Amino acid sequence: IRATDGSARPSTTKAATLIKACSFLSVIVMVWLSSAAVKSSRRFLRTFSPTMAQFHICVVGHKIPDTDAICGAIIRASQLQRQYDLNATPYRQGDLNPETKFVLSHFGVQVPEMLPLATKDTQLAIVDTNNPTELPDDLASWSLHSVVDHHKLAGLTSIEPFQVDIRPLCSTGSVLYMQMKEQNIVPTKLEAQLMLACILSDSLKFKSPTTTLLDRTLAQELAELTGEDALALADAMLEAKSDTSHLTAEELLMFDSKVFELHDQNYRISVIETTAATRVLSRLTDFQAALPSMTLAQGQAGLLLFVVDIVAEQAVFVPDVTKDNGWVIDAFIKAGVTVEHNEQGLAVLKGVLSRKKQIIPALSA
Numbered sequence: 142i143r144a145t146d147g148s149a150r151p152s153t154t155k156a157a158t159l160i161k162a163c164s165f166l167s168v169i170v171m172v173w174l175s176s177a178a179v180k181s182s183r184r185f186l187r188t189f190s191p192t193m194a195q196f197h198i199c200v201v202g203h204k205i206p207d208t209d210a211i212c213g214a215i216i217r218a219s220q221l222q223r224q225y226d227l228n229a230t231p232y233r234q235g236d237l238n239p240e241t242k243f244v245l246s247h248f249g250v251q252v253p254e255m256l257p258l259a260t261k262d263t264q265l266a267i268v269d270t271n272n273p274t275e276l277p278d279d280l281a282s283w284s285l286h287s288v289v290d291h292h293k294l295a296g297l298t299s300i301e302p303f304q305v306d307i308r309p310l311c312s313t314g315s316v317l318y319m320q321m322k323e324q325n326i327v328p329t330k331l332e333a334q335l336m337l338a339c340i341l342s343d344s345l346k347f348k349s350p351t352t353t354l355l356d357r358t359l360a361q362e363l364a365e366l367t368g369e370d371a372l373a374l375a376d377a378m379l380e381a382k383s384d385t386s387h388l389t390a391e392e393l394l395m396f397d398s399k400v401f402e403l404h405d406q407n408y409r410i411s412v413i414e415t416t417a418a419t420r421v422l423s424r425l426t427d428f429q430a431a432l433p434s435m436t437l438a439q440g441q442a443g444l445l446l447f448v449v450d451i452v453a454e455q456a457v458f459v460p461d462v463t464k465d466n467g468w469v470i471d472a473f474i475k476a477g478v479t480v481e482h483n484e485q486g487l488a489v490l491k492g493v494l495s496r497k498k499q500i501i502p503a504l505s506a
Contacts, residue, residue, distance in 0.1 A: 198229040198286050200266040201256045202313075203275035205398055206233050208241045208342035208378070212335040213268035213313035214253060217289060219332055220317065221266065224324070229266065232256035234277065238396060243381035244338045247374075248331060259283040269313040271297045271305075274400045274407075289316055291343075292497060311351040314339025318359050330367055337363040337371060338378065345414060345451050346375035351498045379451060383415040390427035394435050394446060399496070403504050406442035410504075412496050418450035422457060425485055432461035445469060445504075449494055456493040456500070457483065469504065476503035 200218040202210025214231035221229035231253040237245070245252055259265070259282035266286040272295035273280060287304035288297070291313055308316045314336035321328055328336065340360045344352040347360075364371040385393055398411040415421050428446060436444045446459040460466040470488050474480055478499075479491040493499045 195262060196228070196264040196284070196286070197262055198227055198264045198266050199232050199256060200229055200268060201232045201234055201277070202268045203270035203272070203399070204234045205275075205395060206235050206241065207238060207269075207397060208244055209312045209314060209339045210269040211237060211241050211253065212244065212339050213289070213317065215250065216314065216317050216328075216332050216335050216339075217266060217268050219329070220321070223329075224326060230254075238382070239384050240342060240378050240382035243378060244335070244342075247377070248334050248338075250331070250335070267297075268317075271295050271307065272399070273297055289313055289320075291316055310353055311349060311356045312339040312343035314343075315356050315359050318363065319355075328363075328366070333363045333366045334369060337367060337369060337374070341371060341375040341378055342382075345449075345494060346372070346379060348451060348454060349495045349498070351495050379416050383417045383420075385413065385415070385421065390424060390431040391435060393421075393424075394428070394431060394444065400441060401501055401505075403442075407440075408504075409436075409439055409441045409444045410496060410500060411444060411446045412449050412456075412500070413446070414449040414451060416451050418448055418453065418457065421448050422459075422483075422485065422487070425459065425487070428459050429462055432459075433463045436461060436464075447490075447493075447496070447500060451494070454492060454494060456490045458488040458490060460487075472503045472506060476506060478503065 198218075198221060200214045200221070202214050211231075211233055214233070218229040218231040221227040232255065233253045234256055237252060256277060257263075259277070259279050263283070264286040265277070265283040267276065267288045267290070269290060270276065270292060271288050271290050272292070276297075277283065284301070285299045285303040288307065290307045291310050292307070294307070306316060306320065308319065310316055310319070318328065318336045337360060340356055340363070343349065344356060344360075347357060360371055363369075385396070388396065393413055394411050396411065396413055398409055400407055400409050413421055432444055432446065443461060443464055448457045448459060450457065458466075458469060460469070470480060473488075473490050473493070476499075478493060481489045481491065483489050
């Protein structure tokens with residue numbers, strides 16, 4: 142409404158100002174109500190949802206844990222606590238390897254306790270595996286909460302449905318970071334540091350063929366968030382990983398070991414990832430003495446050991462001389478891998494660095 146001279150009437154100007162102020166206040170109220178609604182819904186869910194109110198969620202990775210399994214469990218537990226107000230605790234299923242010990246010490250993180258037995262008040266949140274052979278022996282007694290992983294499906298089943306997030310990335314840390322990004326959640330500094338360690342460990346400082354462009358991008362973002370020098374951290378982790386002189390041959394055979402079904406039989410596939418392959422292979426006699434008894438004790442059809450030379454980007458197959466290993470070499474040749482032999486007479490698999498992406502697919506074909 143305007144006066145005869147075309148100017149706005151004072152009363153109208155005041156009304157417009159009042160309307161703007163009310164609109165601004167309504168936005169503030171709506172934001173407050175939205176925030177209150179989220180908090181209220183969480184309180185409601187904690188009150189009426191058995192998952193949120195009654196259960197203690199035990200977060201754990203695979204047996205014979207590595208850095209991704211341990212740090213993934215710590216991150217996932219923090220995520221469930223911080224984002225969803227759940228009672229979650231990280232656990233482990235075995236002793237830490239030297240690299241993981243270094244990472245937790247470097248970032249001042251307490252080592253998780255061993256996983257307790259299942260009770261009626263607990264649920265299991267799984268990270269870095271979905272393979273029943275790598276999960277707790279009392280798996281059938283657990284109620285499953287969720288799986289966050291980056292491996293192929295391996296036969297995990299349950300009576301009731303549970304959450305699953307499996308993505309073709311190089312580490313569980315990558316998957317957890319992507320979950321946070323998709324929800325516009327900024328990780329804490331410690332979460333970011335541990336996620337970075339997961340990526341650096343499983344990617345072997347970005348040399349593993351499991352490493353995707355997205356993994357590299359995520360690692361760069363996490364390094365910027367934390368102020369960490371990613372390459373320097375990776376070098377320190379690899380140095381710690383390669384310090385195996387204090388371990389017996391039997392301990393090294395179980396150092397990083399998983400069971401797989403190959404051609405209707407179970408085989409234990411062990412890898413030793415190292416920047417000091419010559420030093421590891423100097424213990425060849427010890428390995429070959431231990432392999433037959435370890436195979437018998439584990440009850441598998443065979444134990445296949447691969448020493449992964451991170452520097453030379455190749456793997457050396459250490460055979461159990463009491464068994465026919467020709468099929469192993471043939472499998473890699475059929476997969477297009479260049480196979481040479483070193484001065485010890487061992488098969489050198491050129492370009493092979495990954496159990497998940499190269500060793501298992503070749504042996505399974």
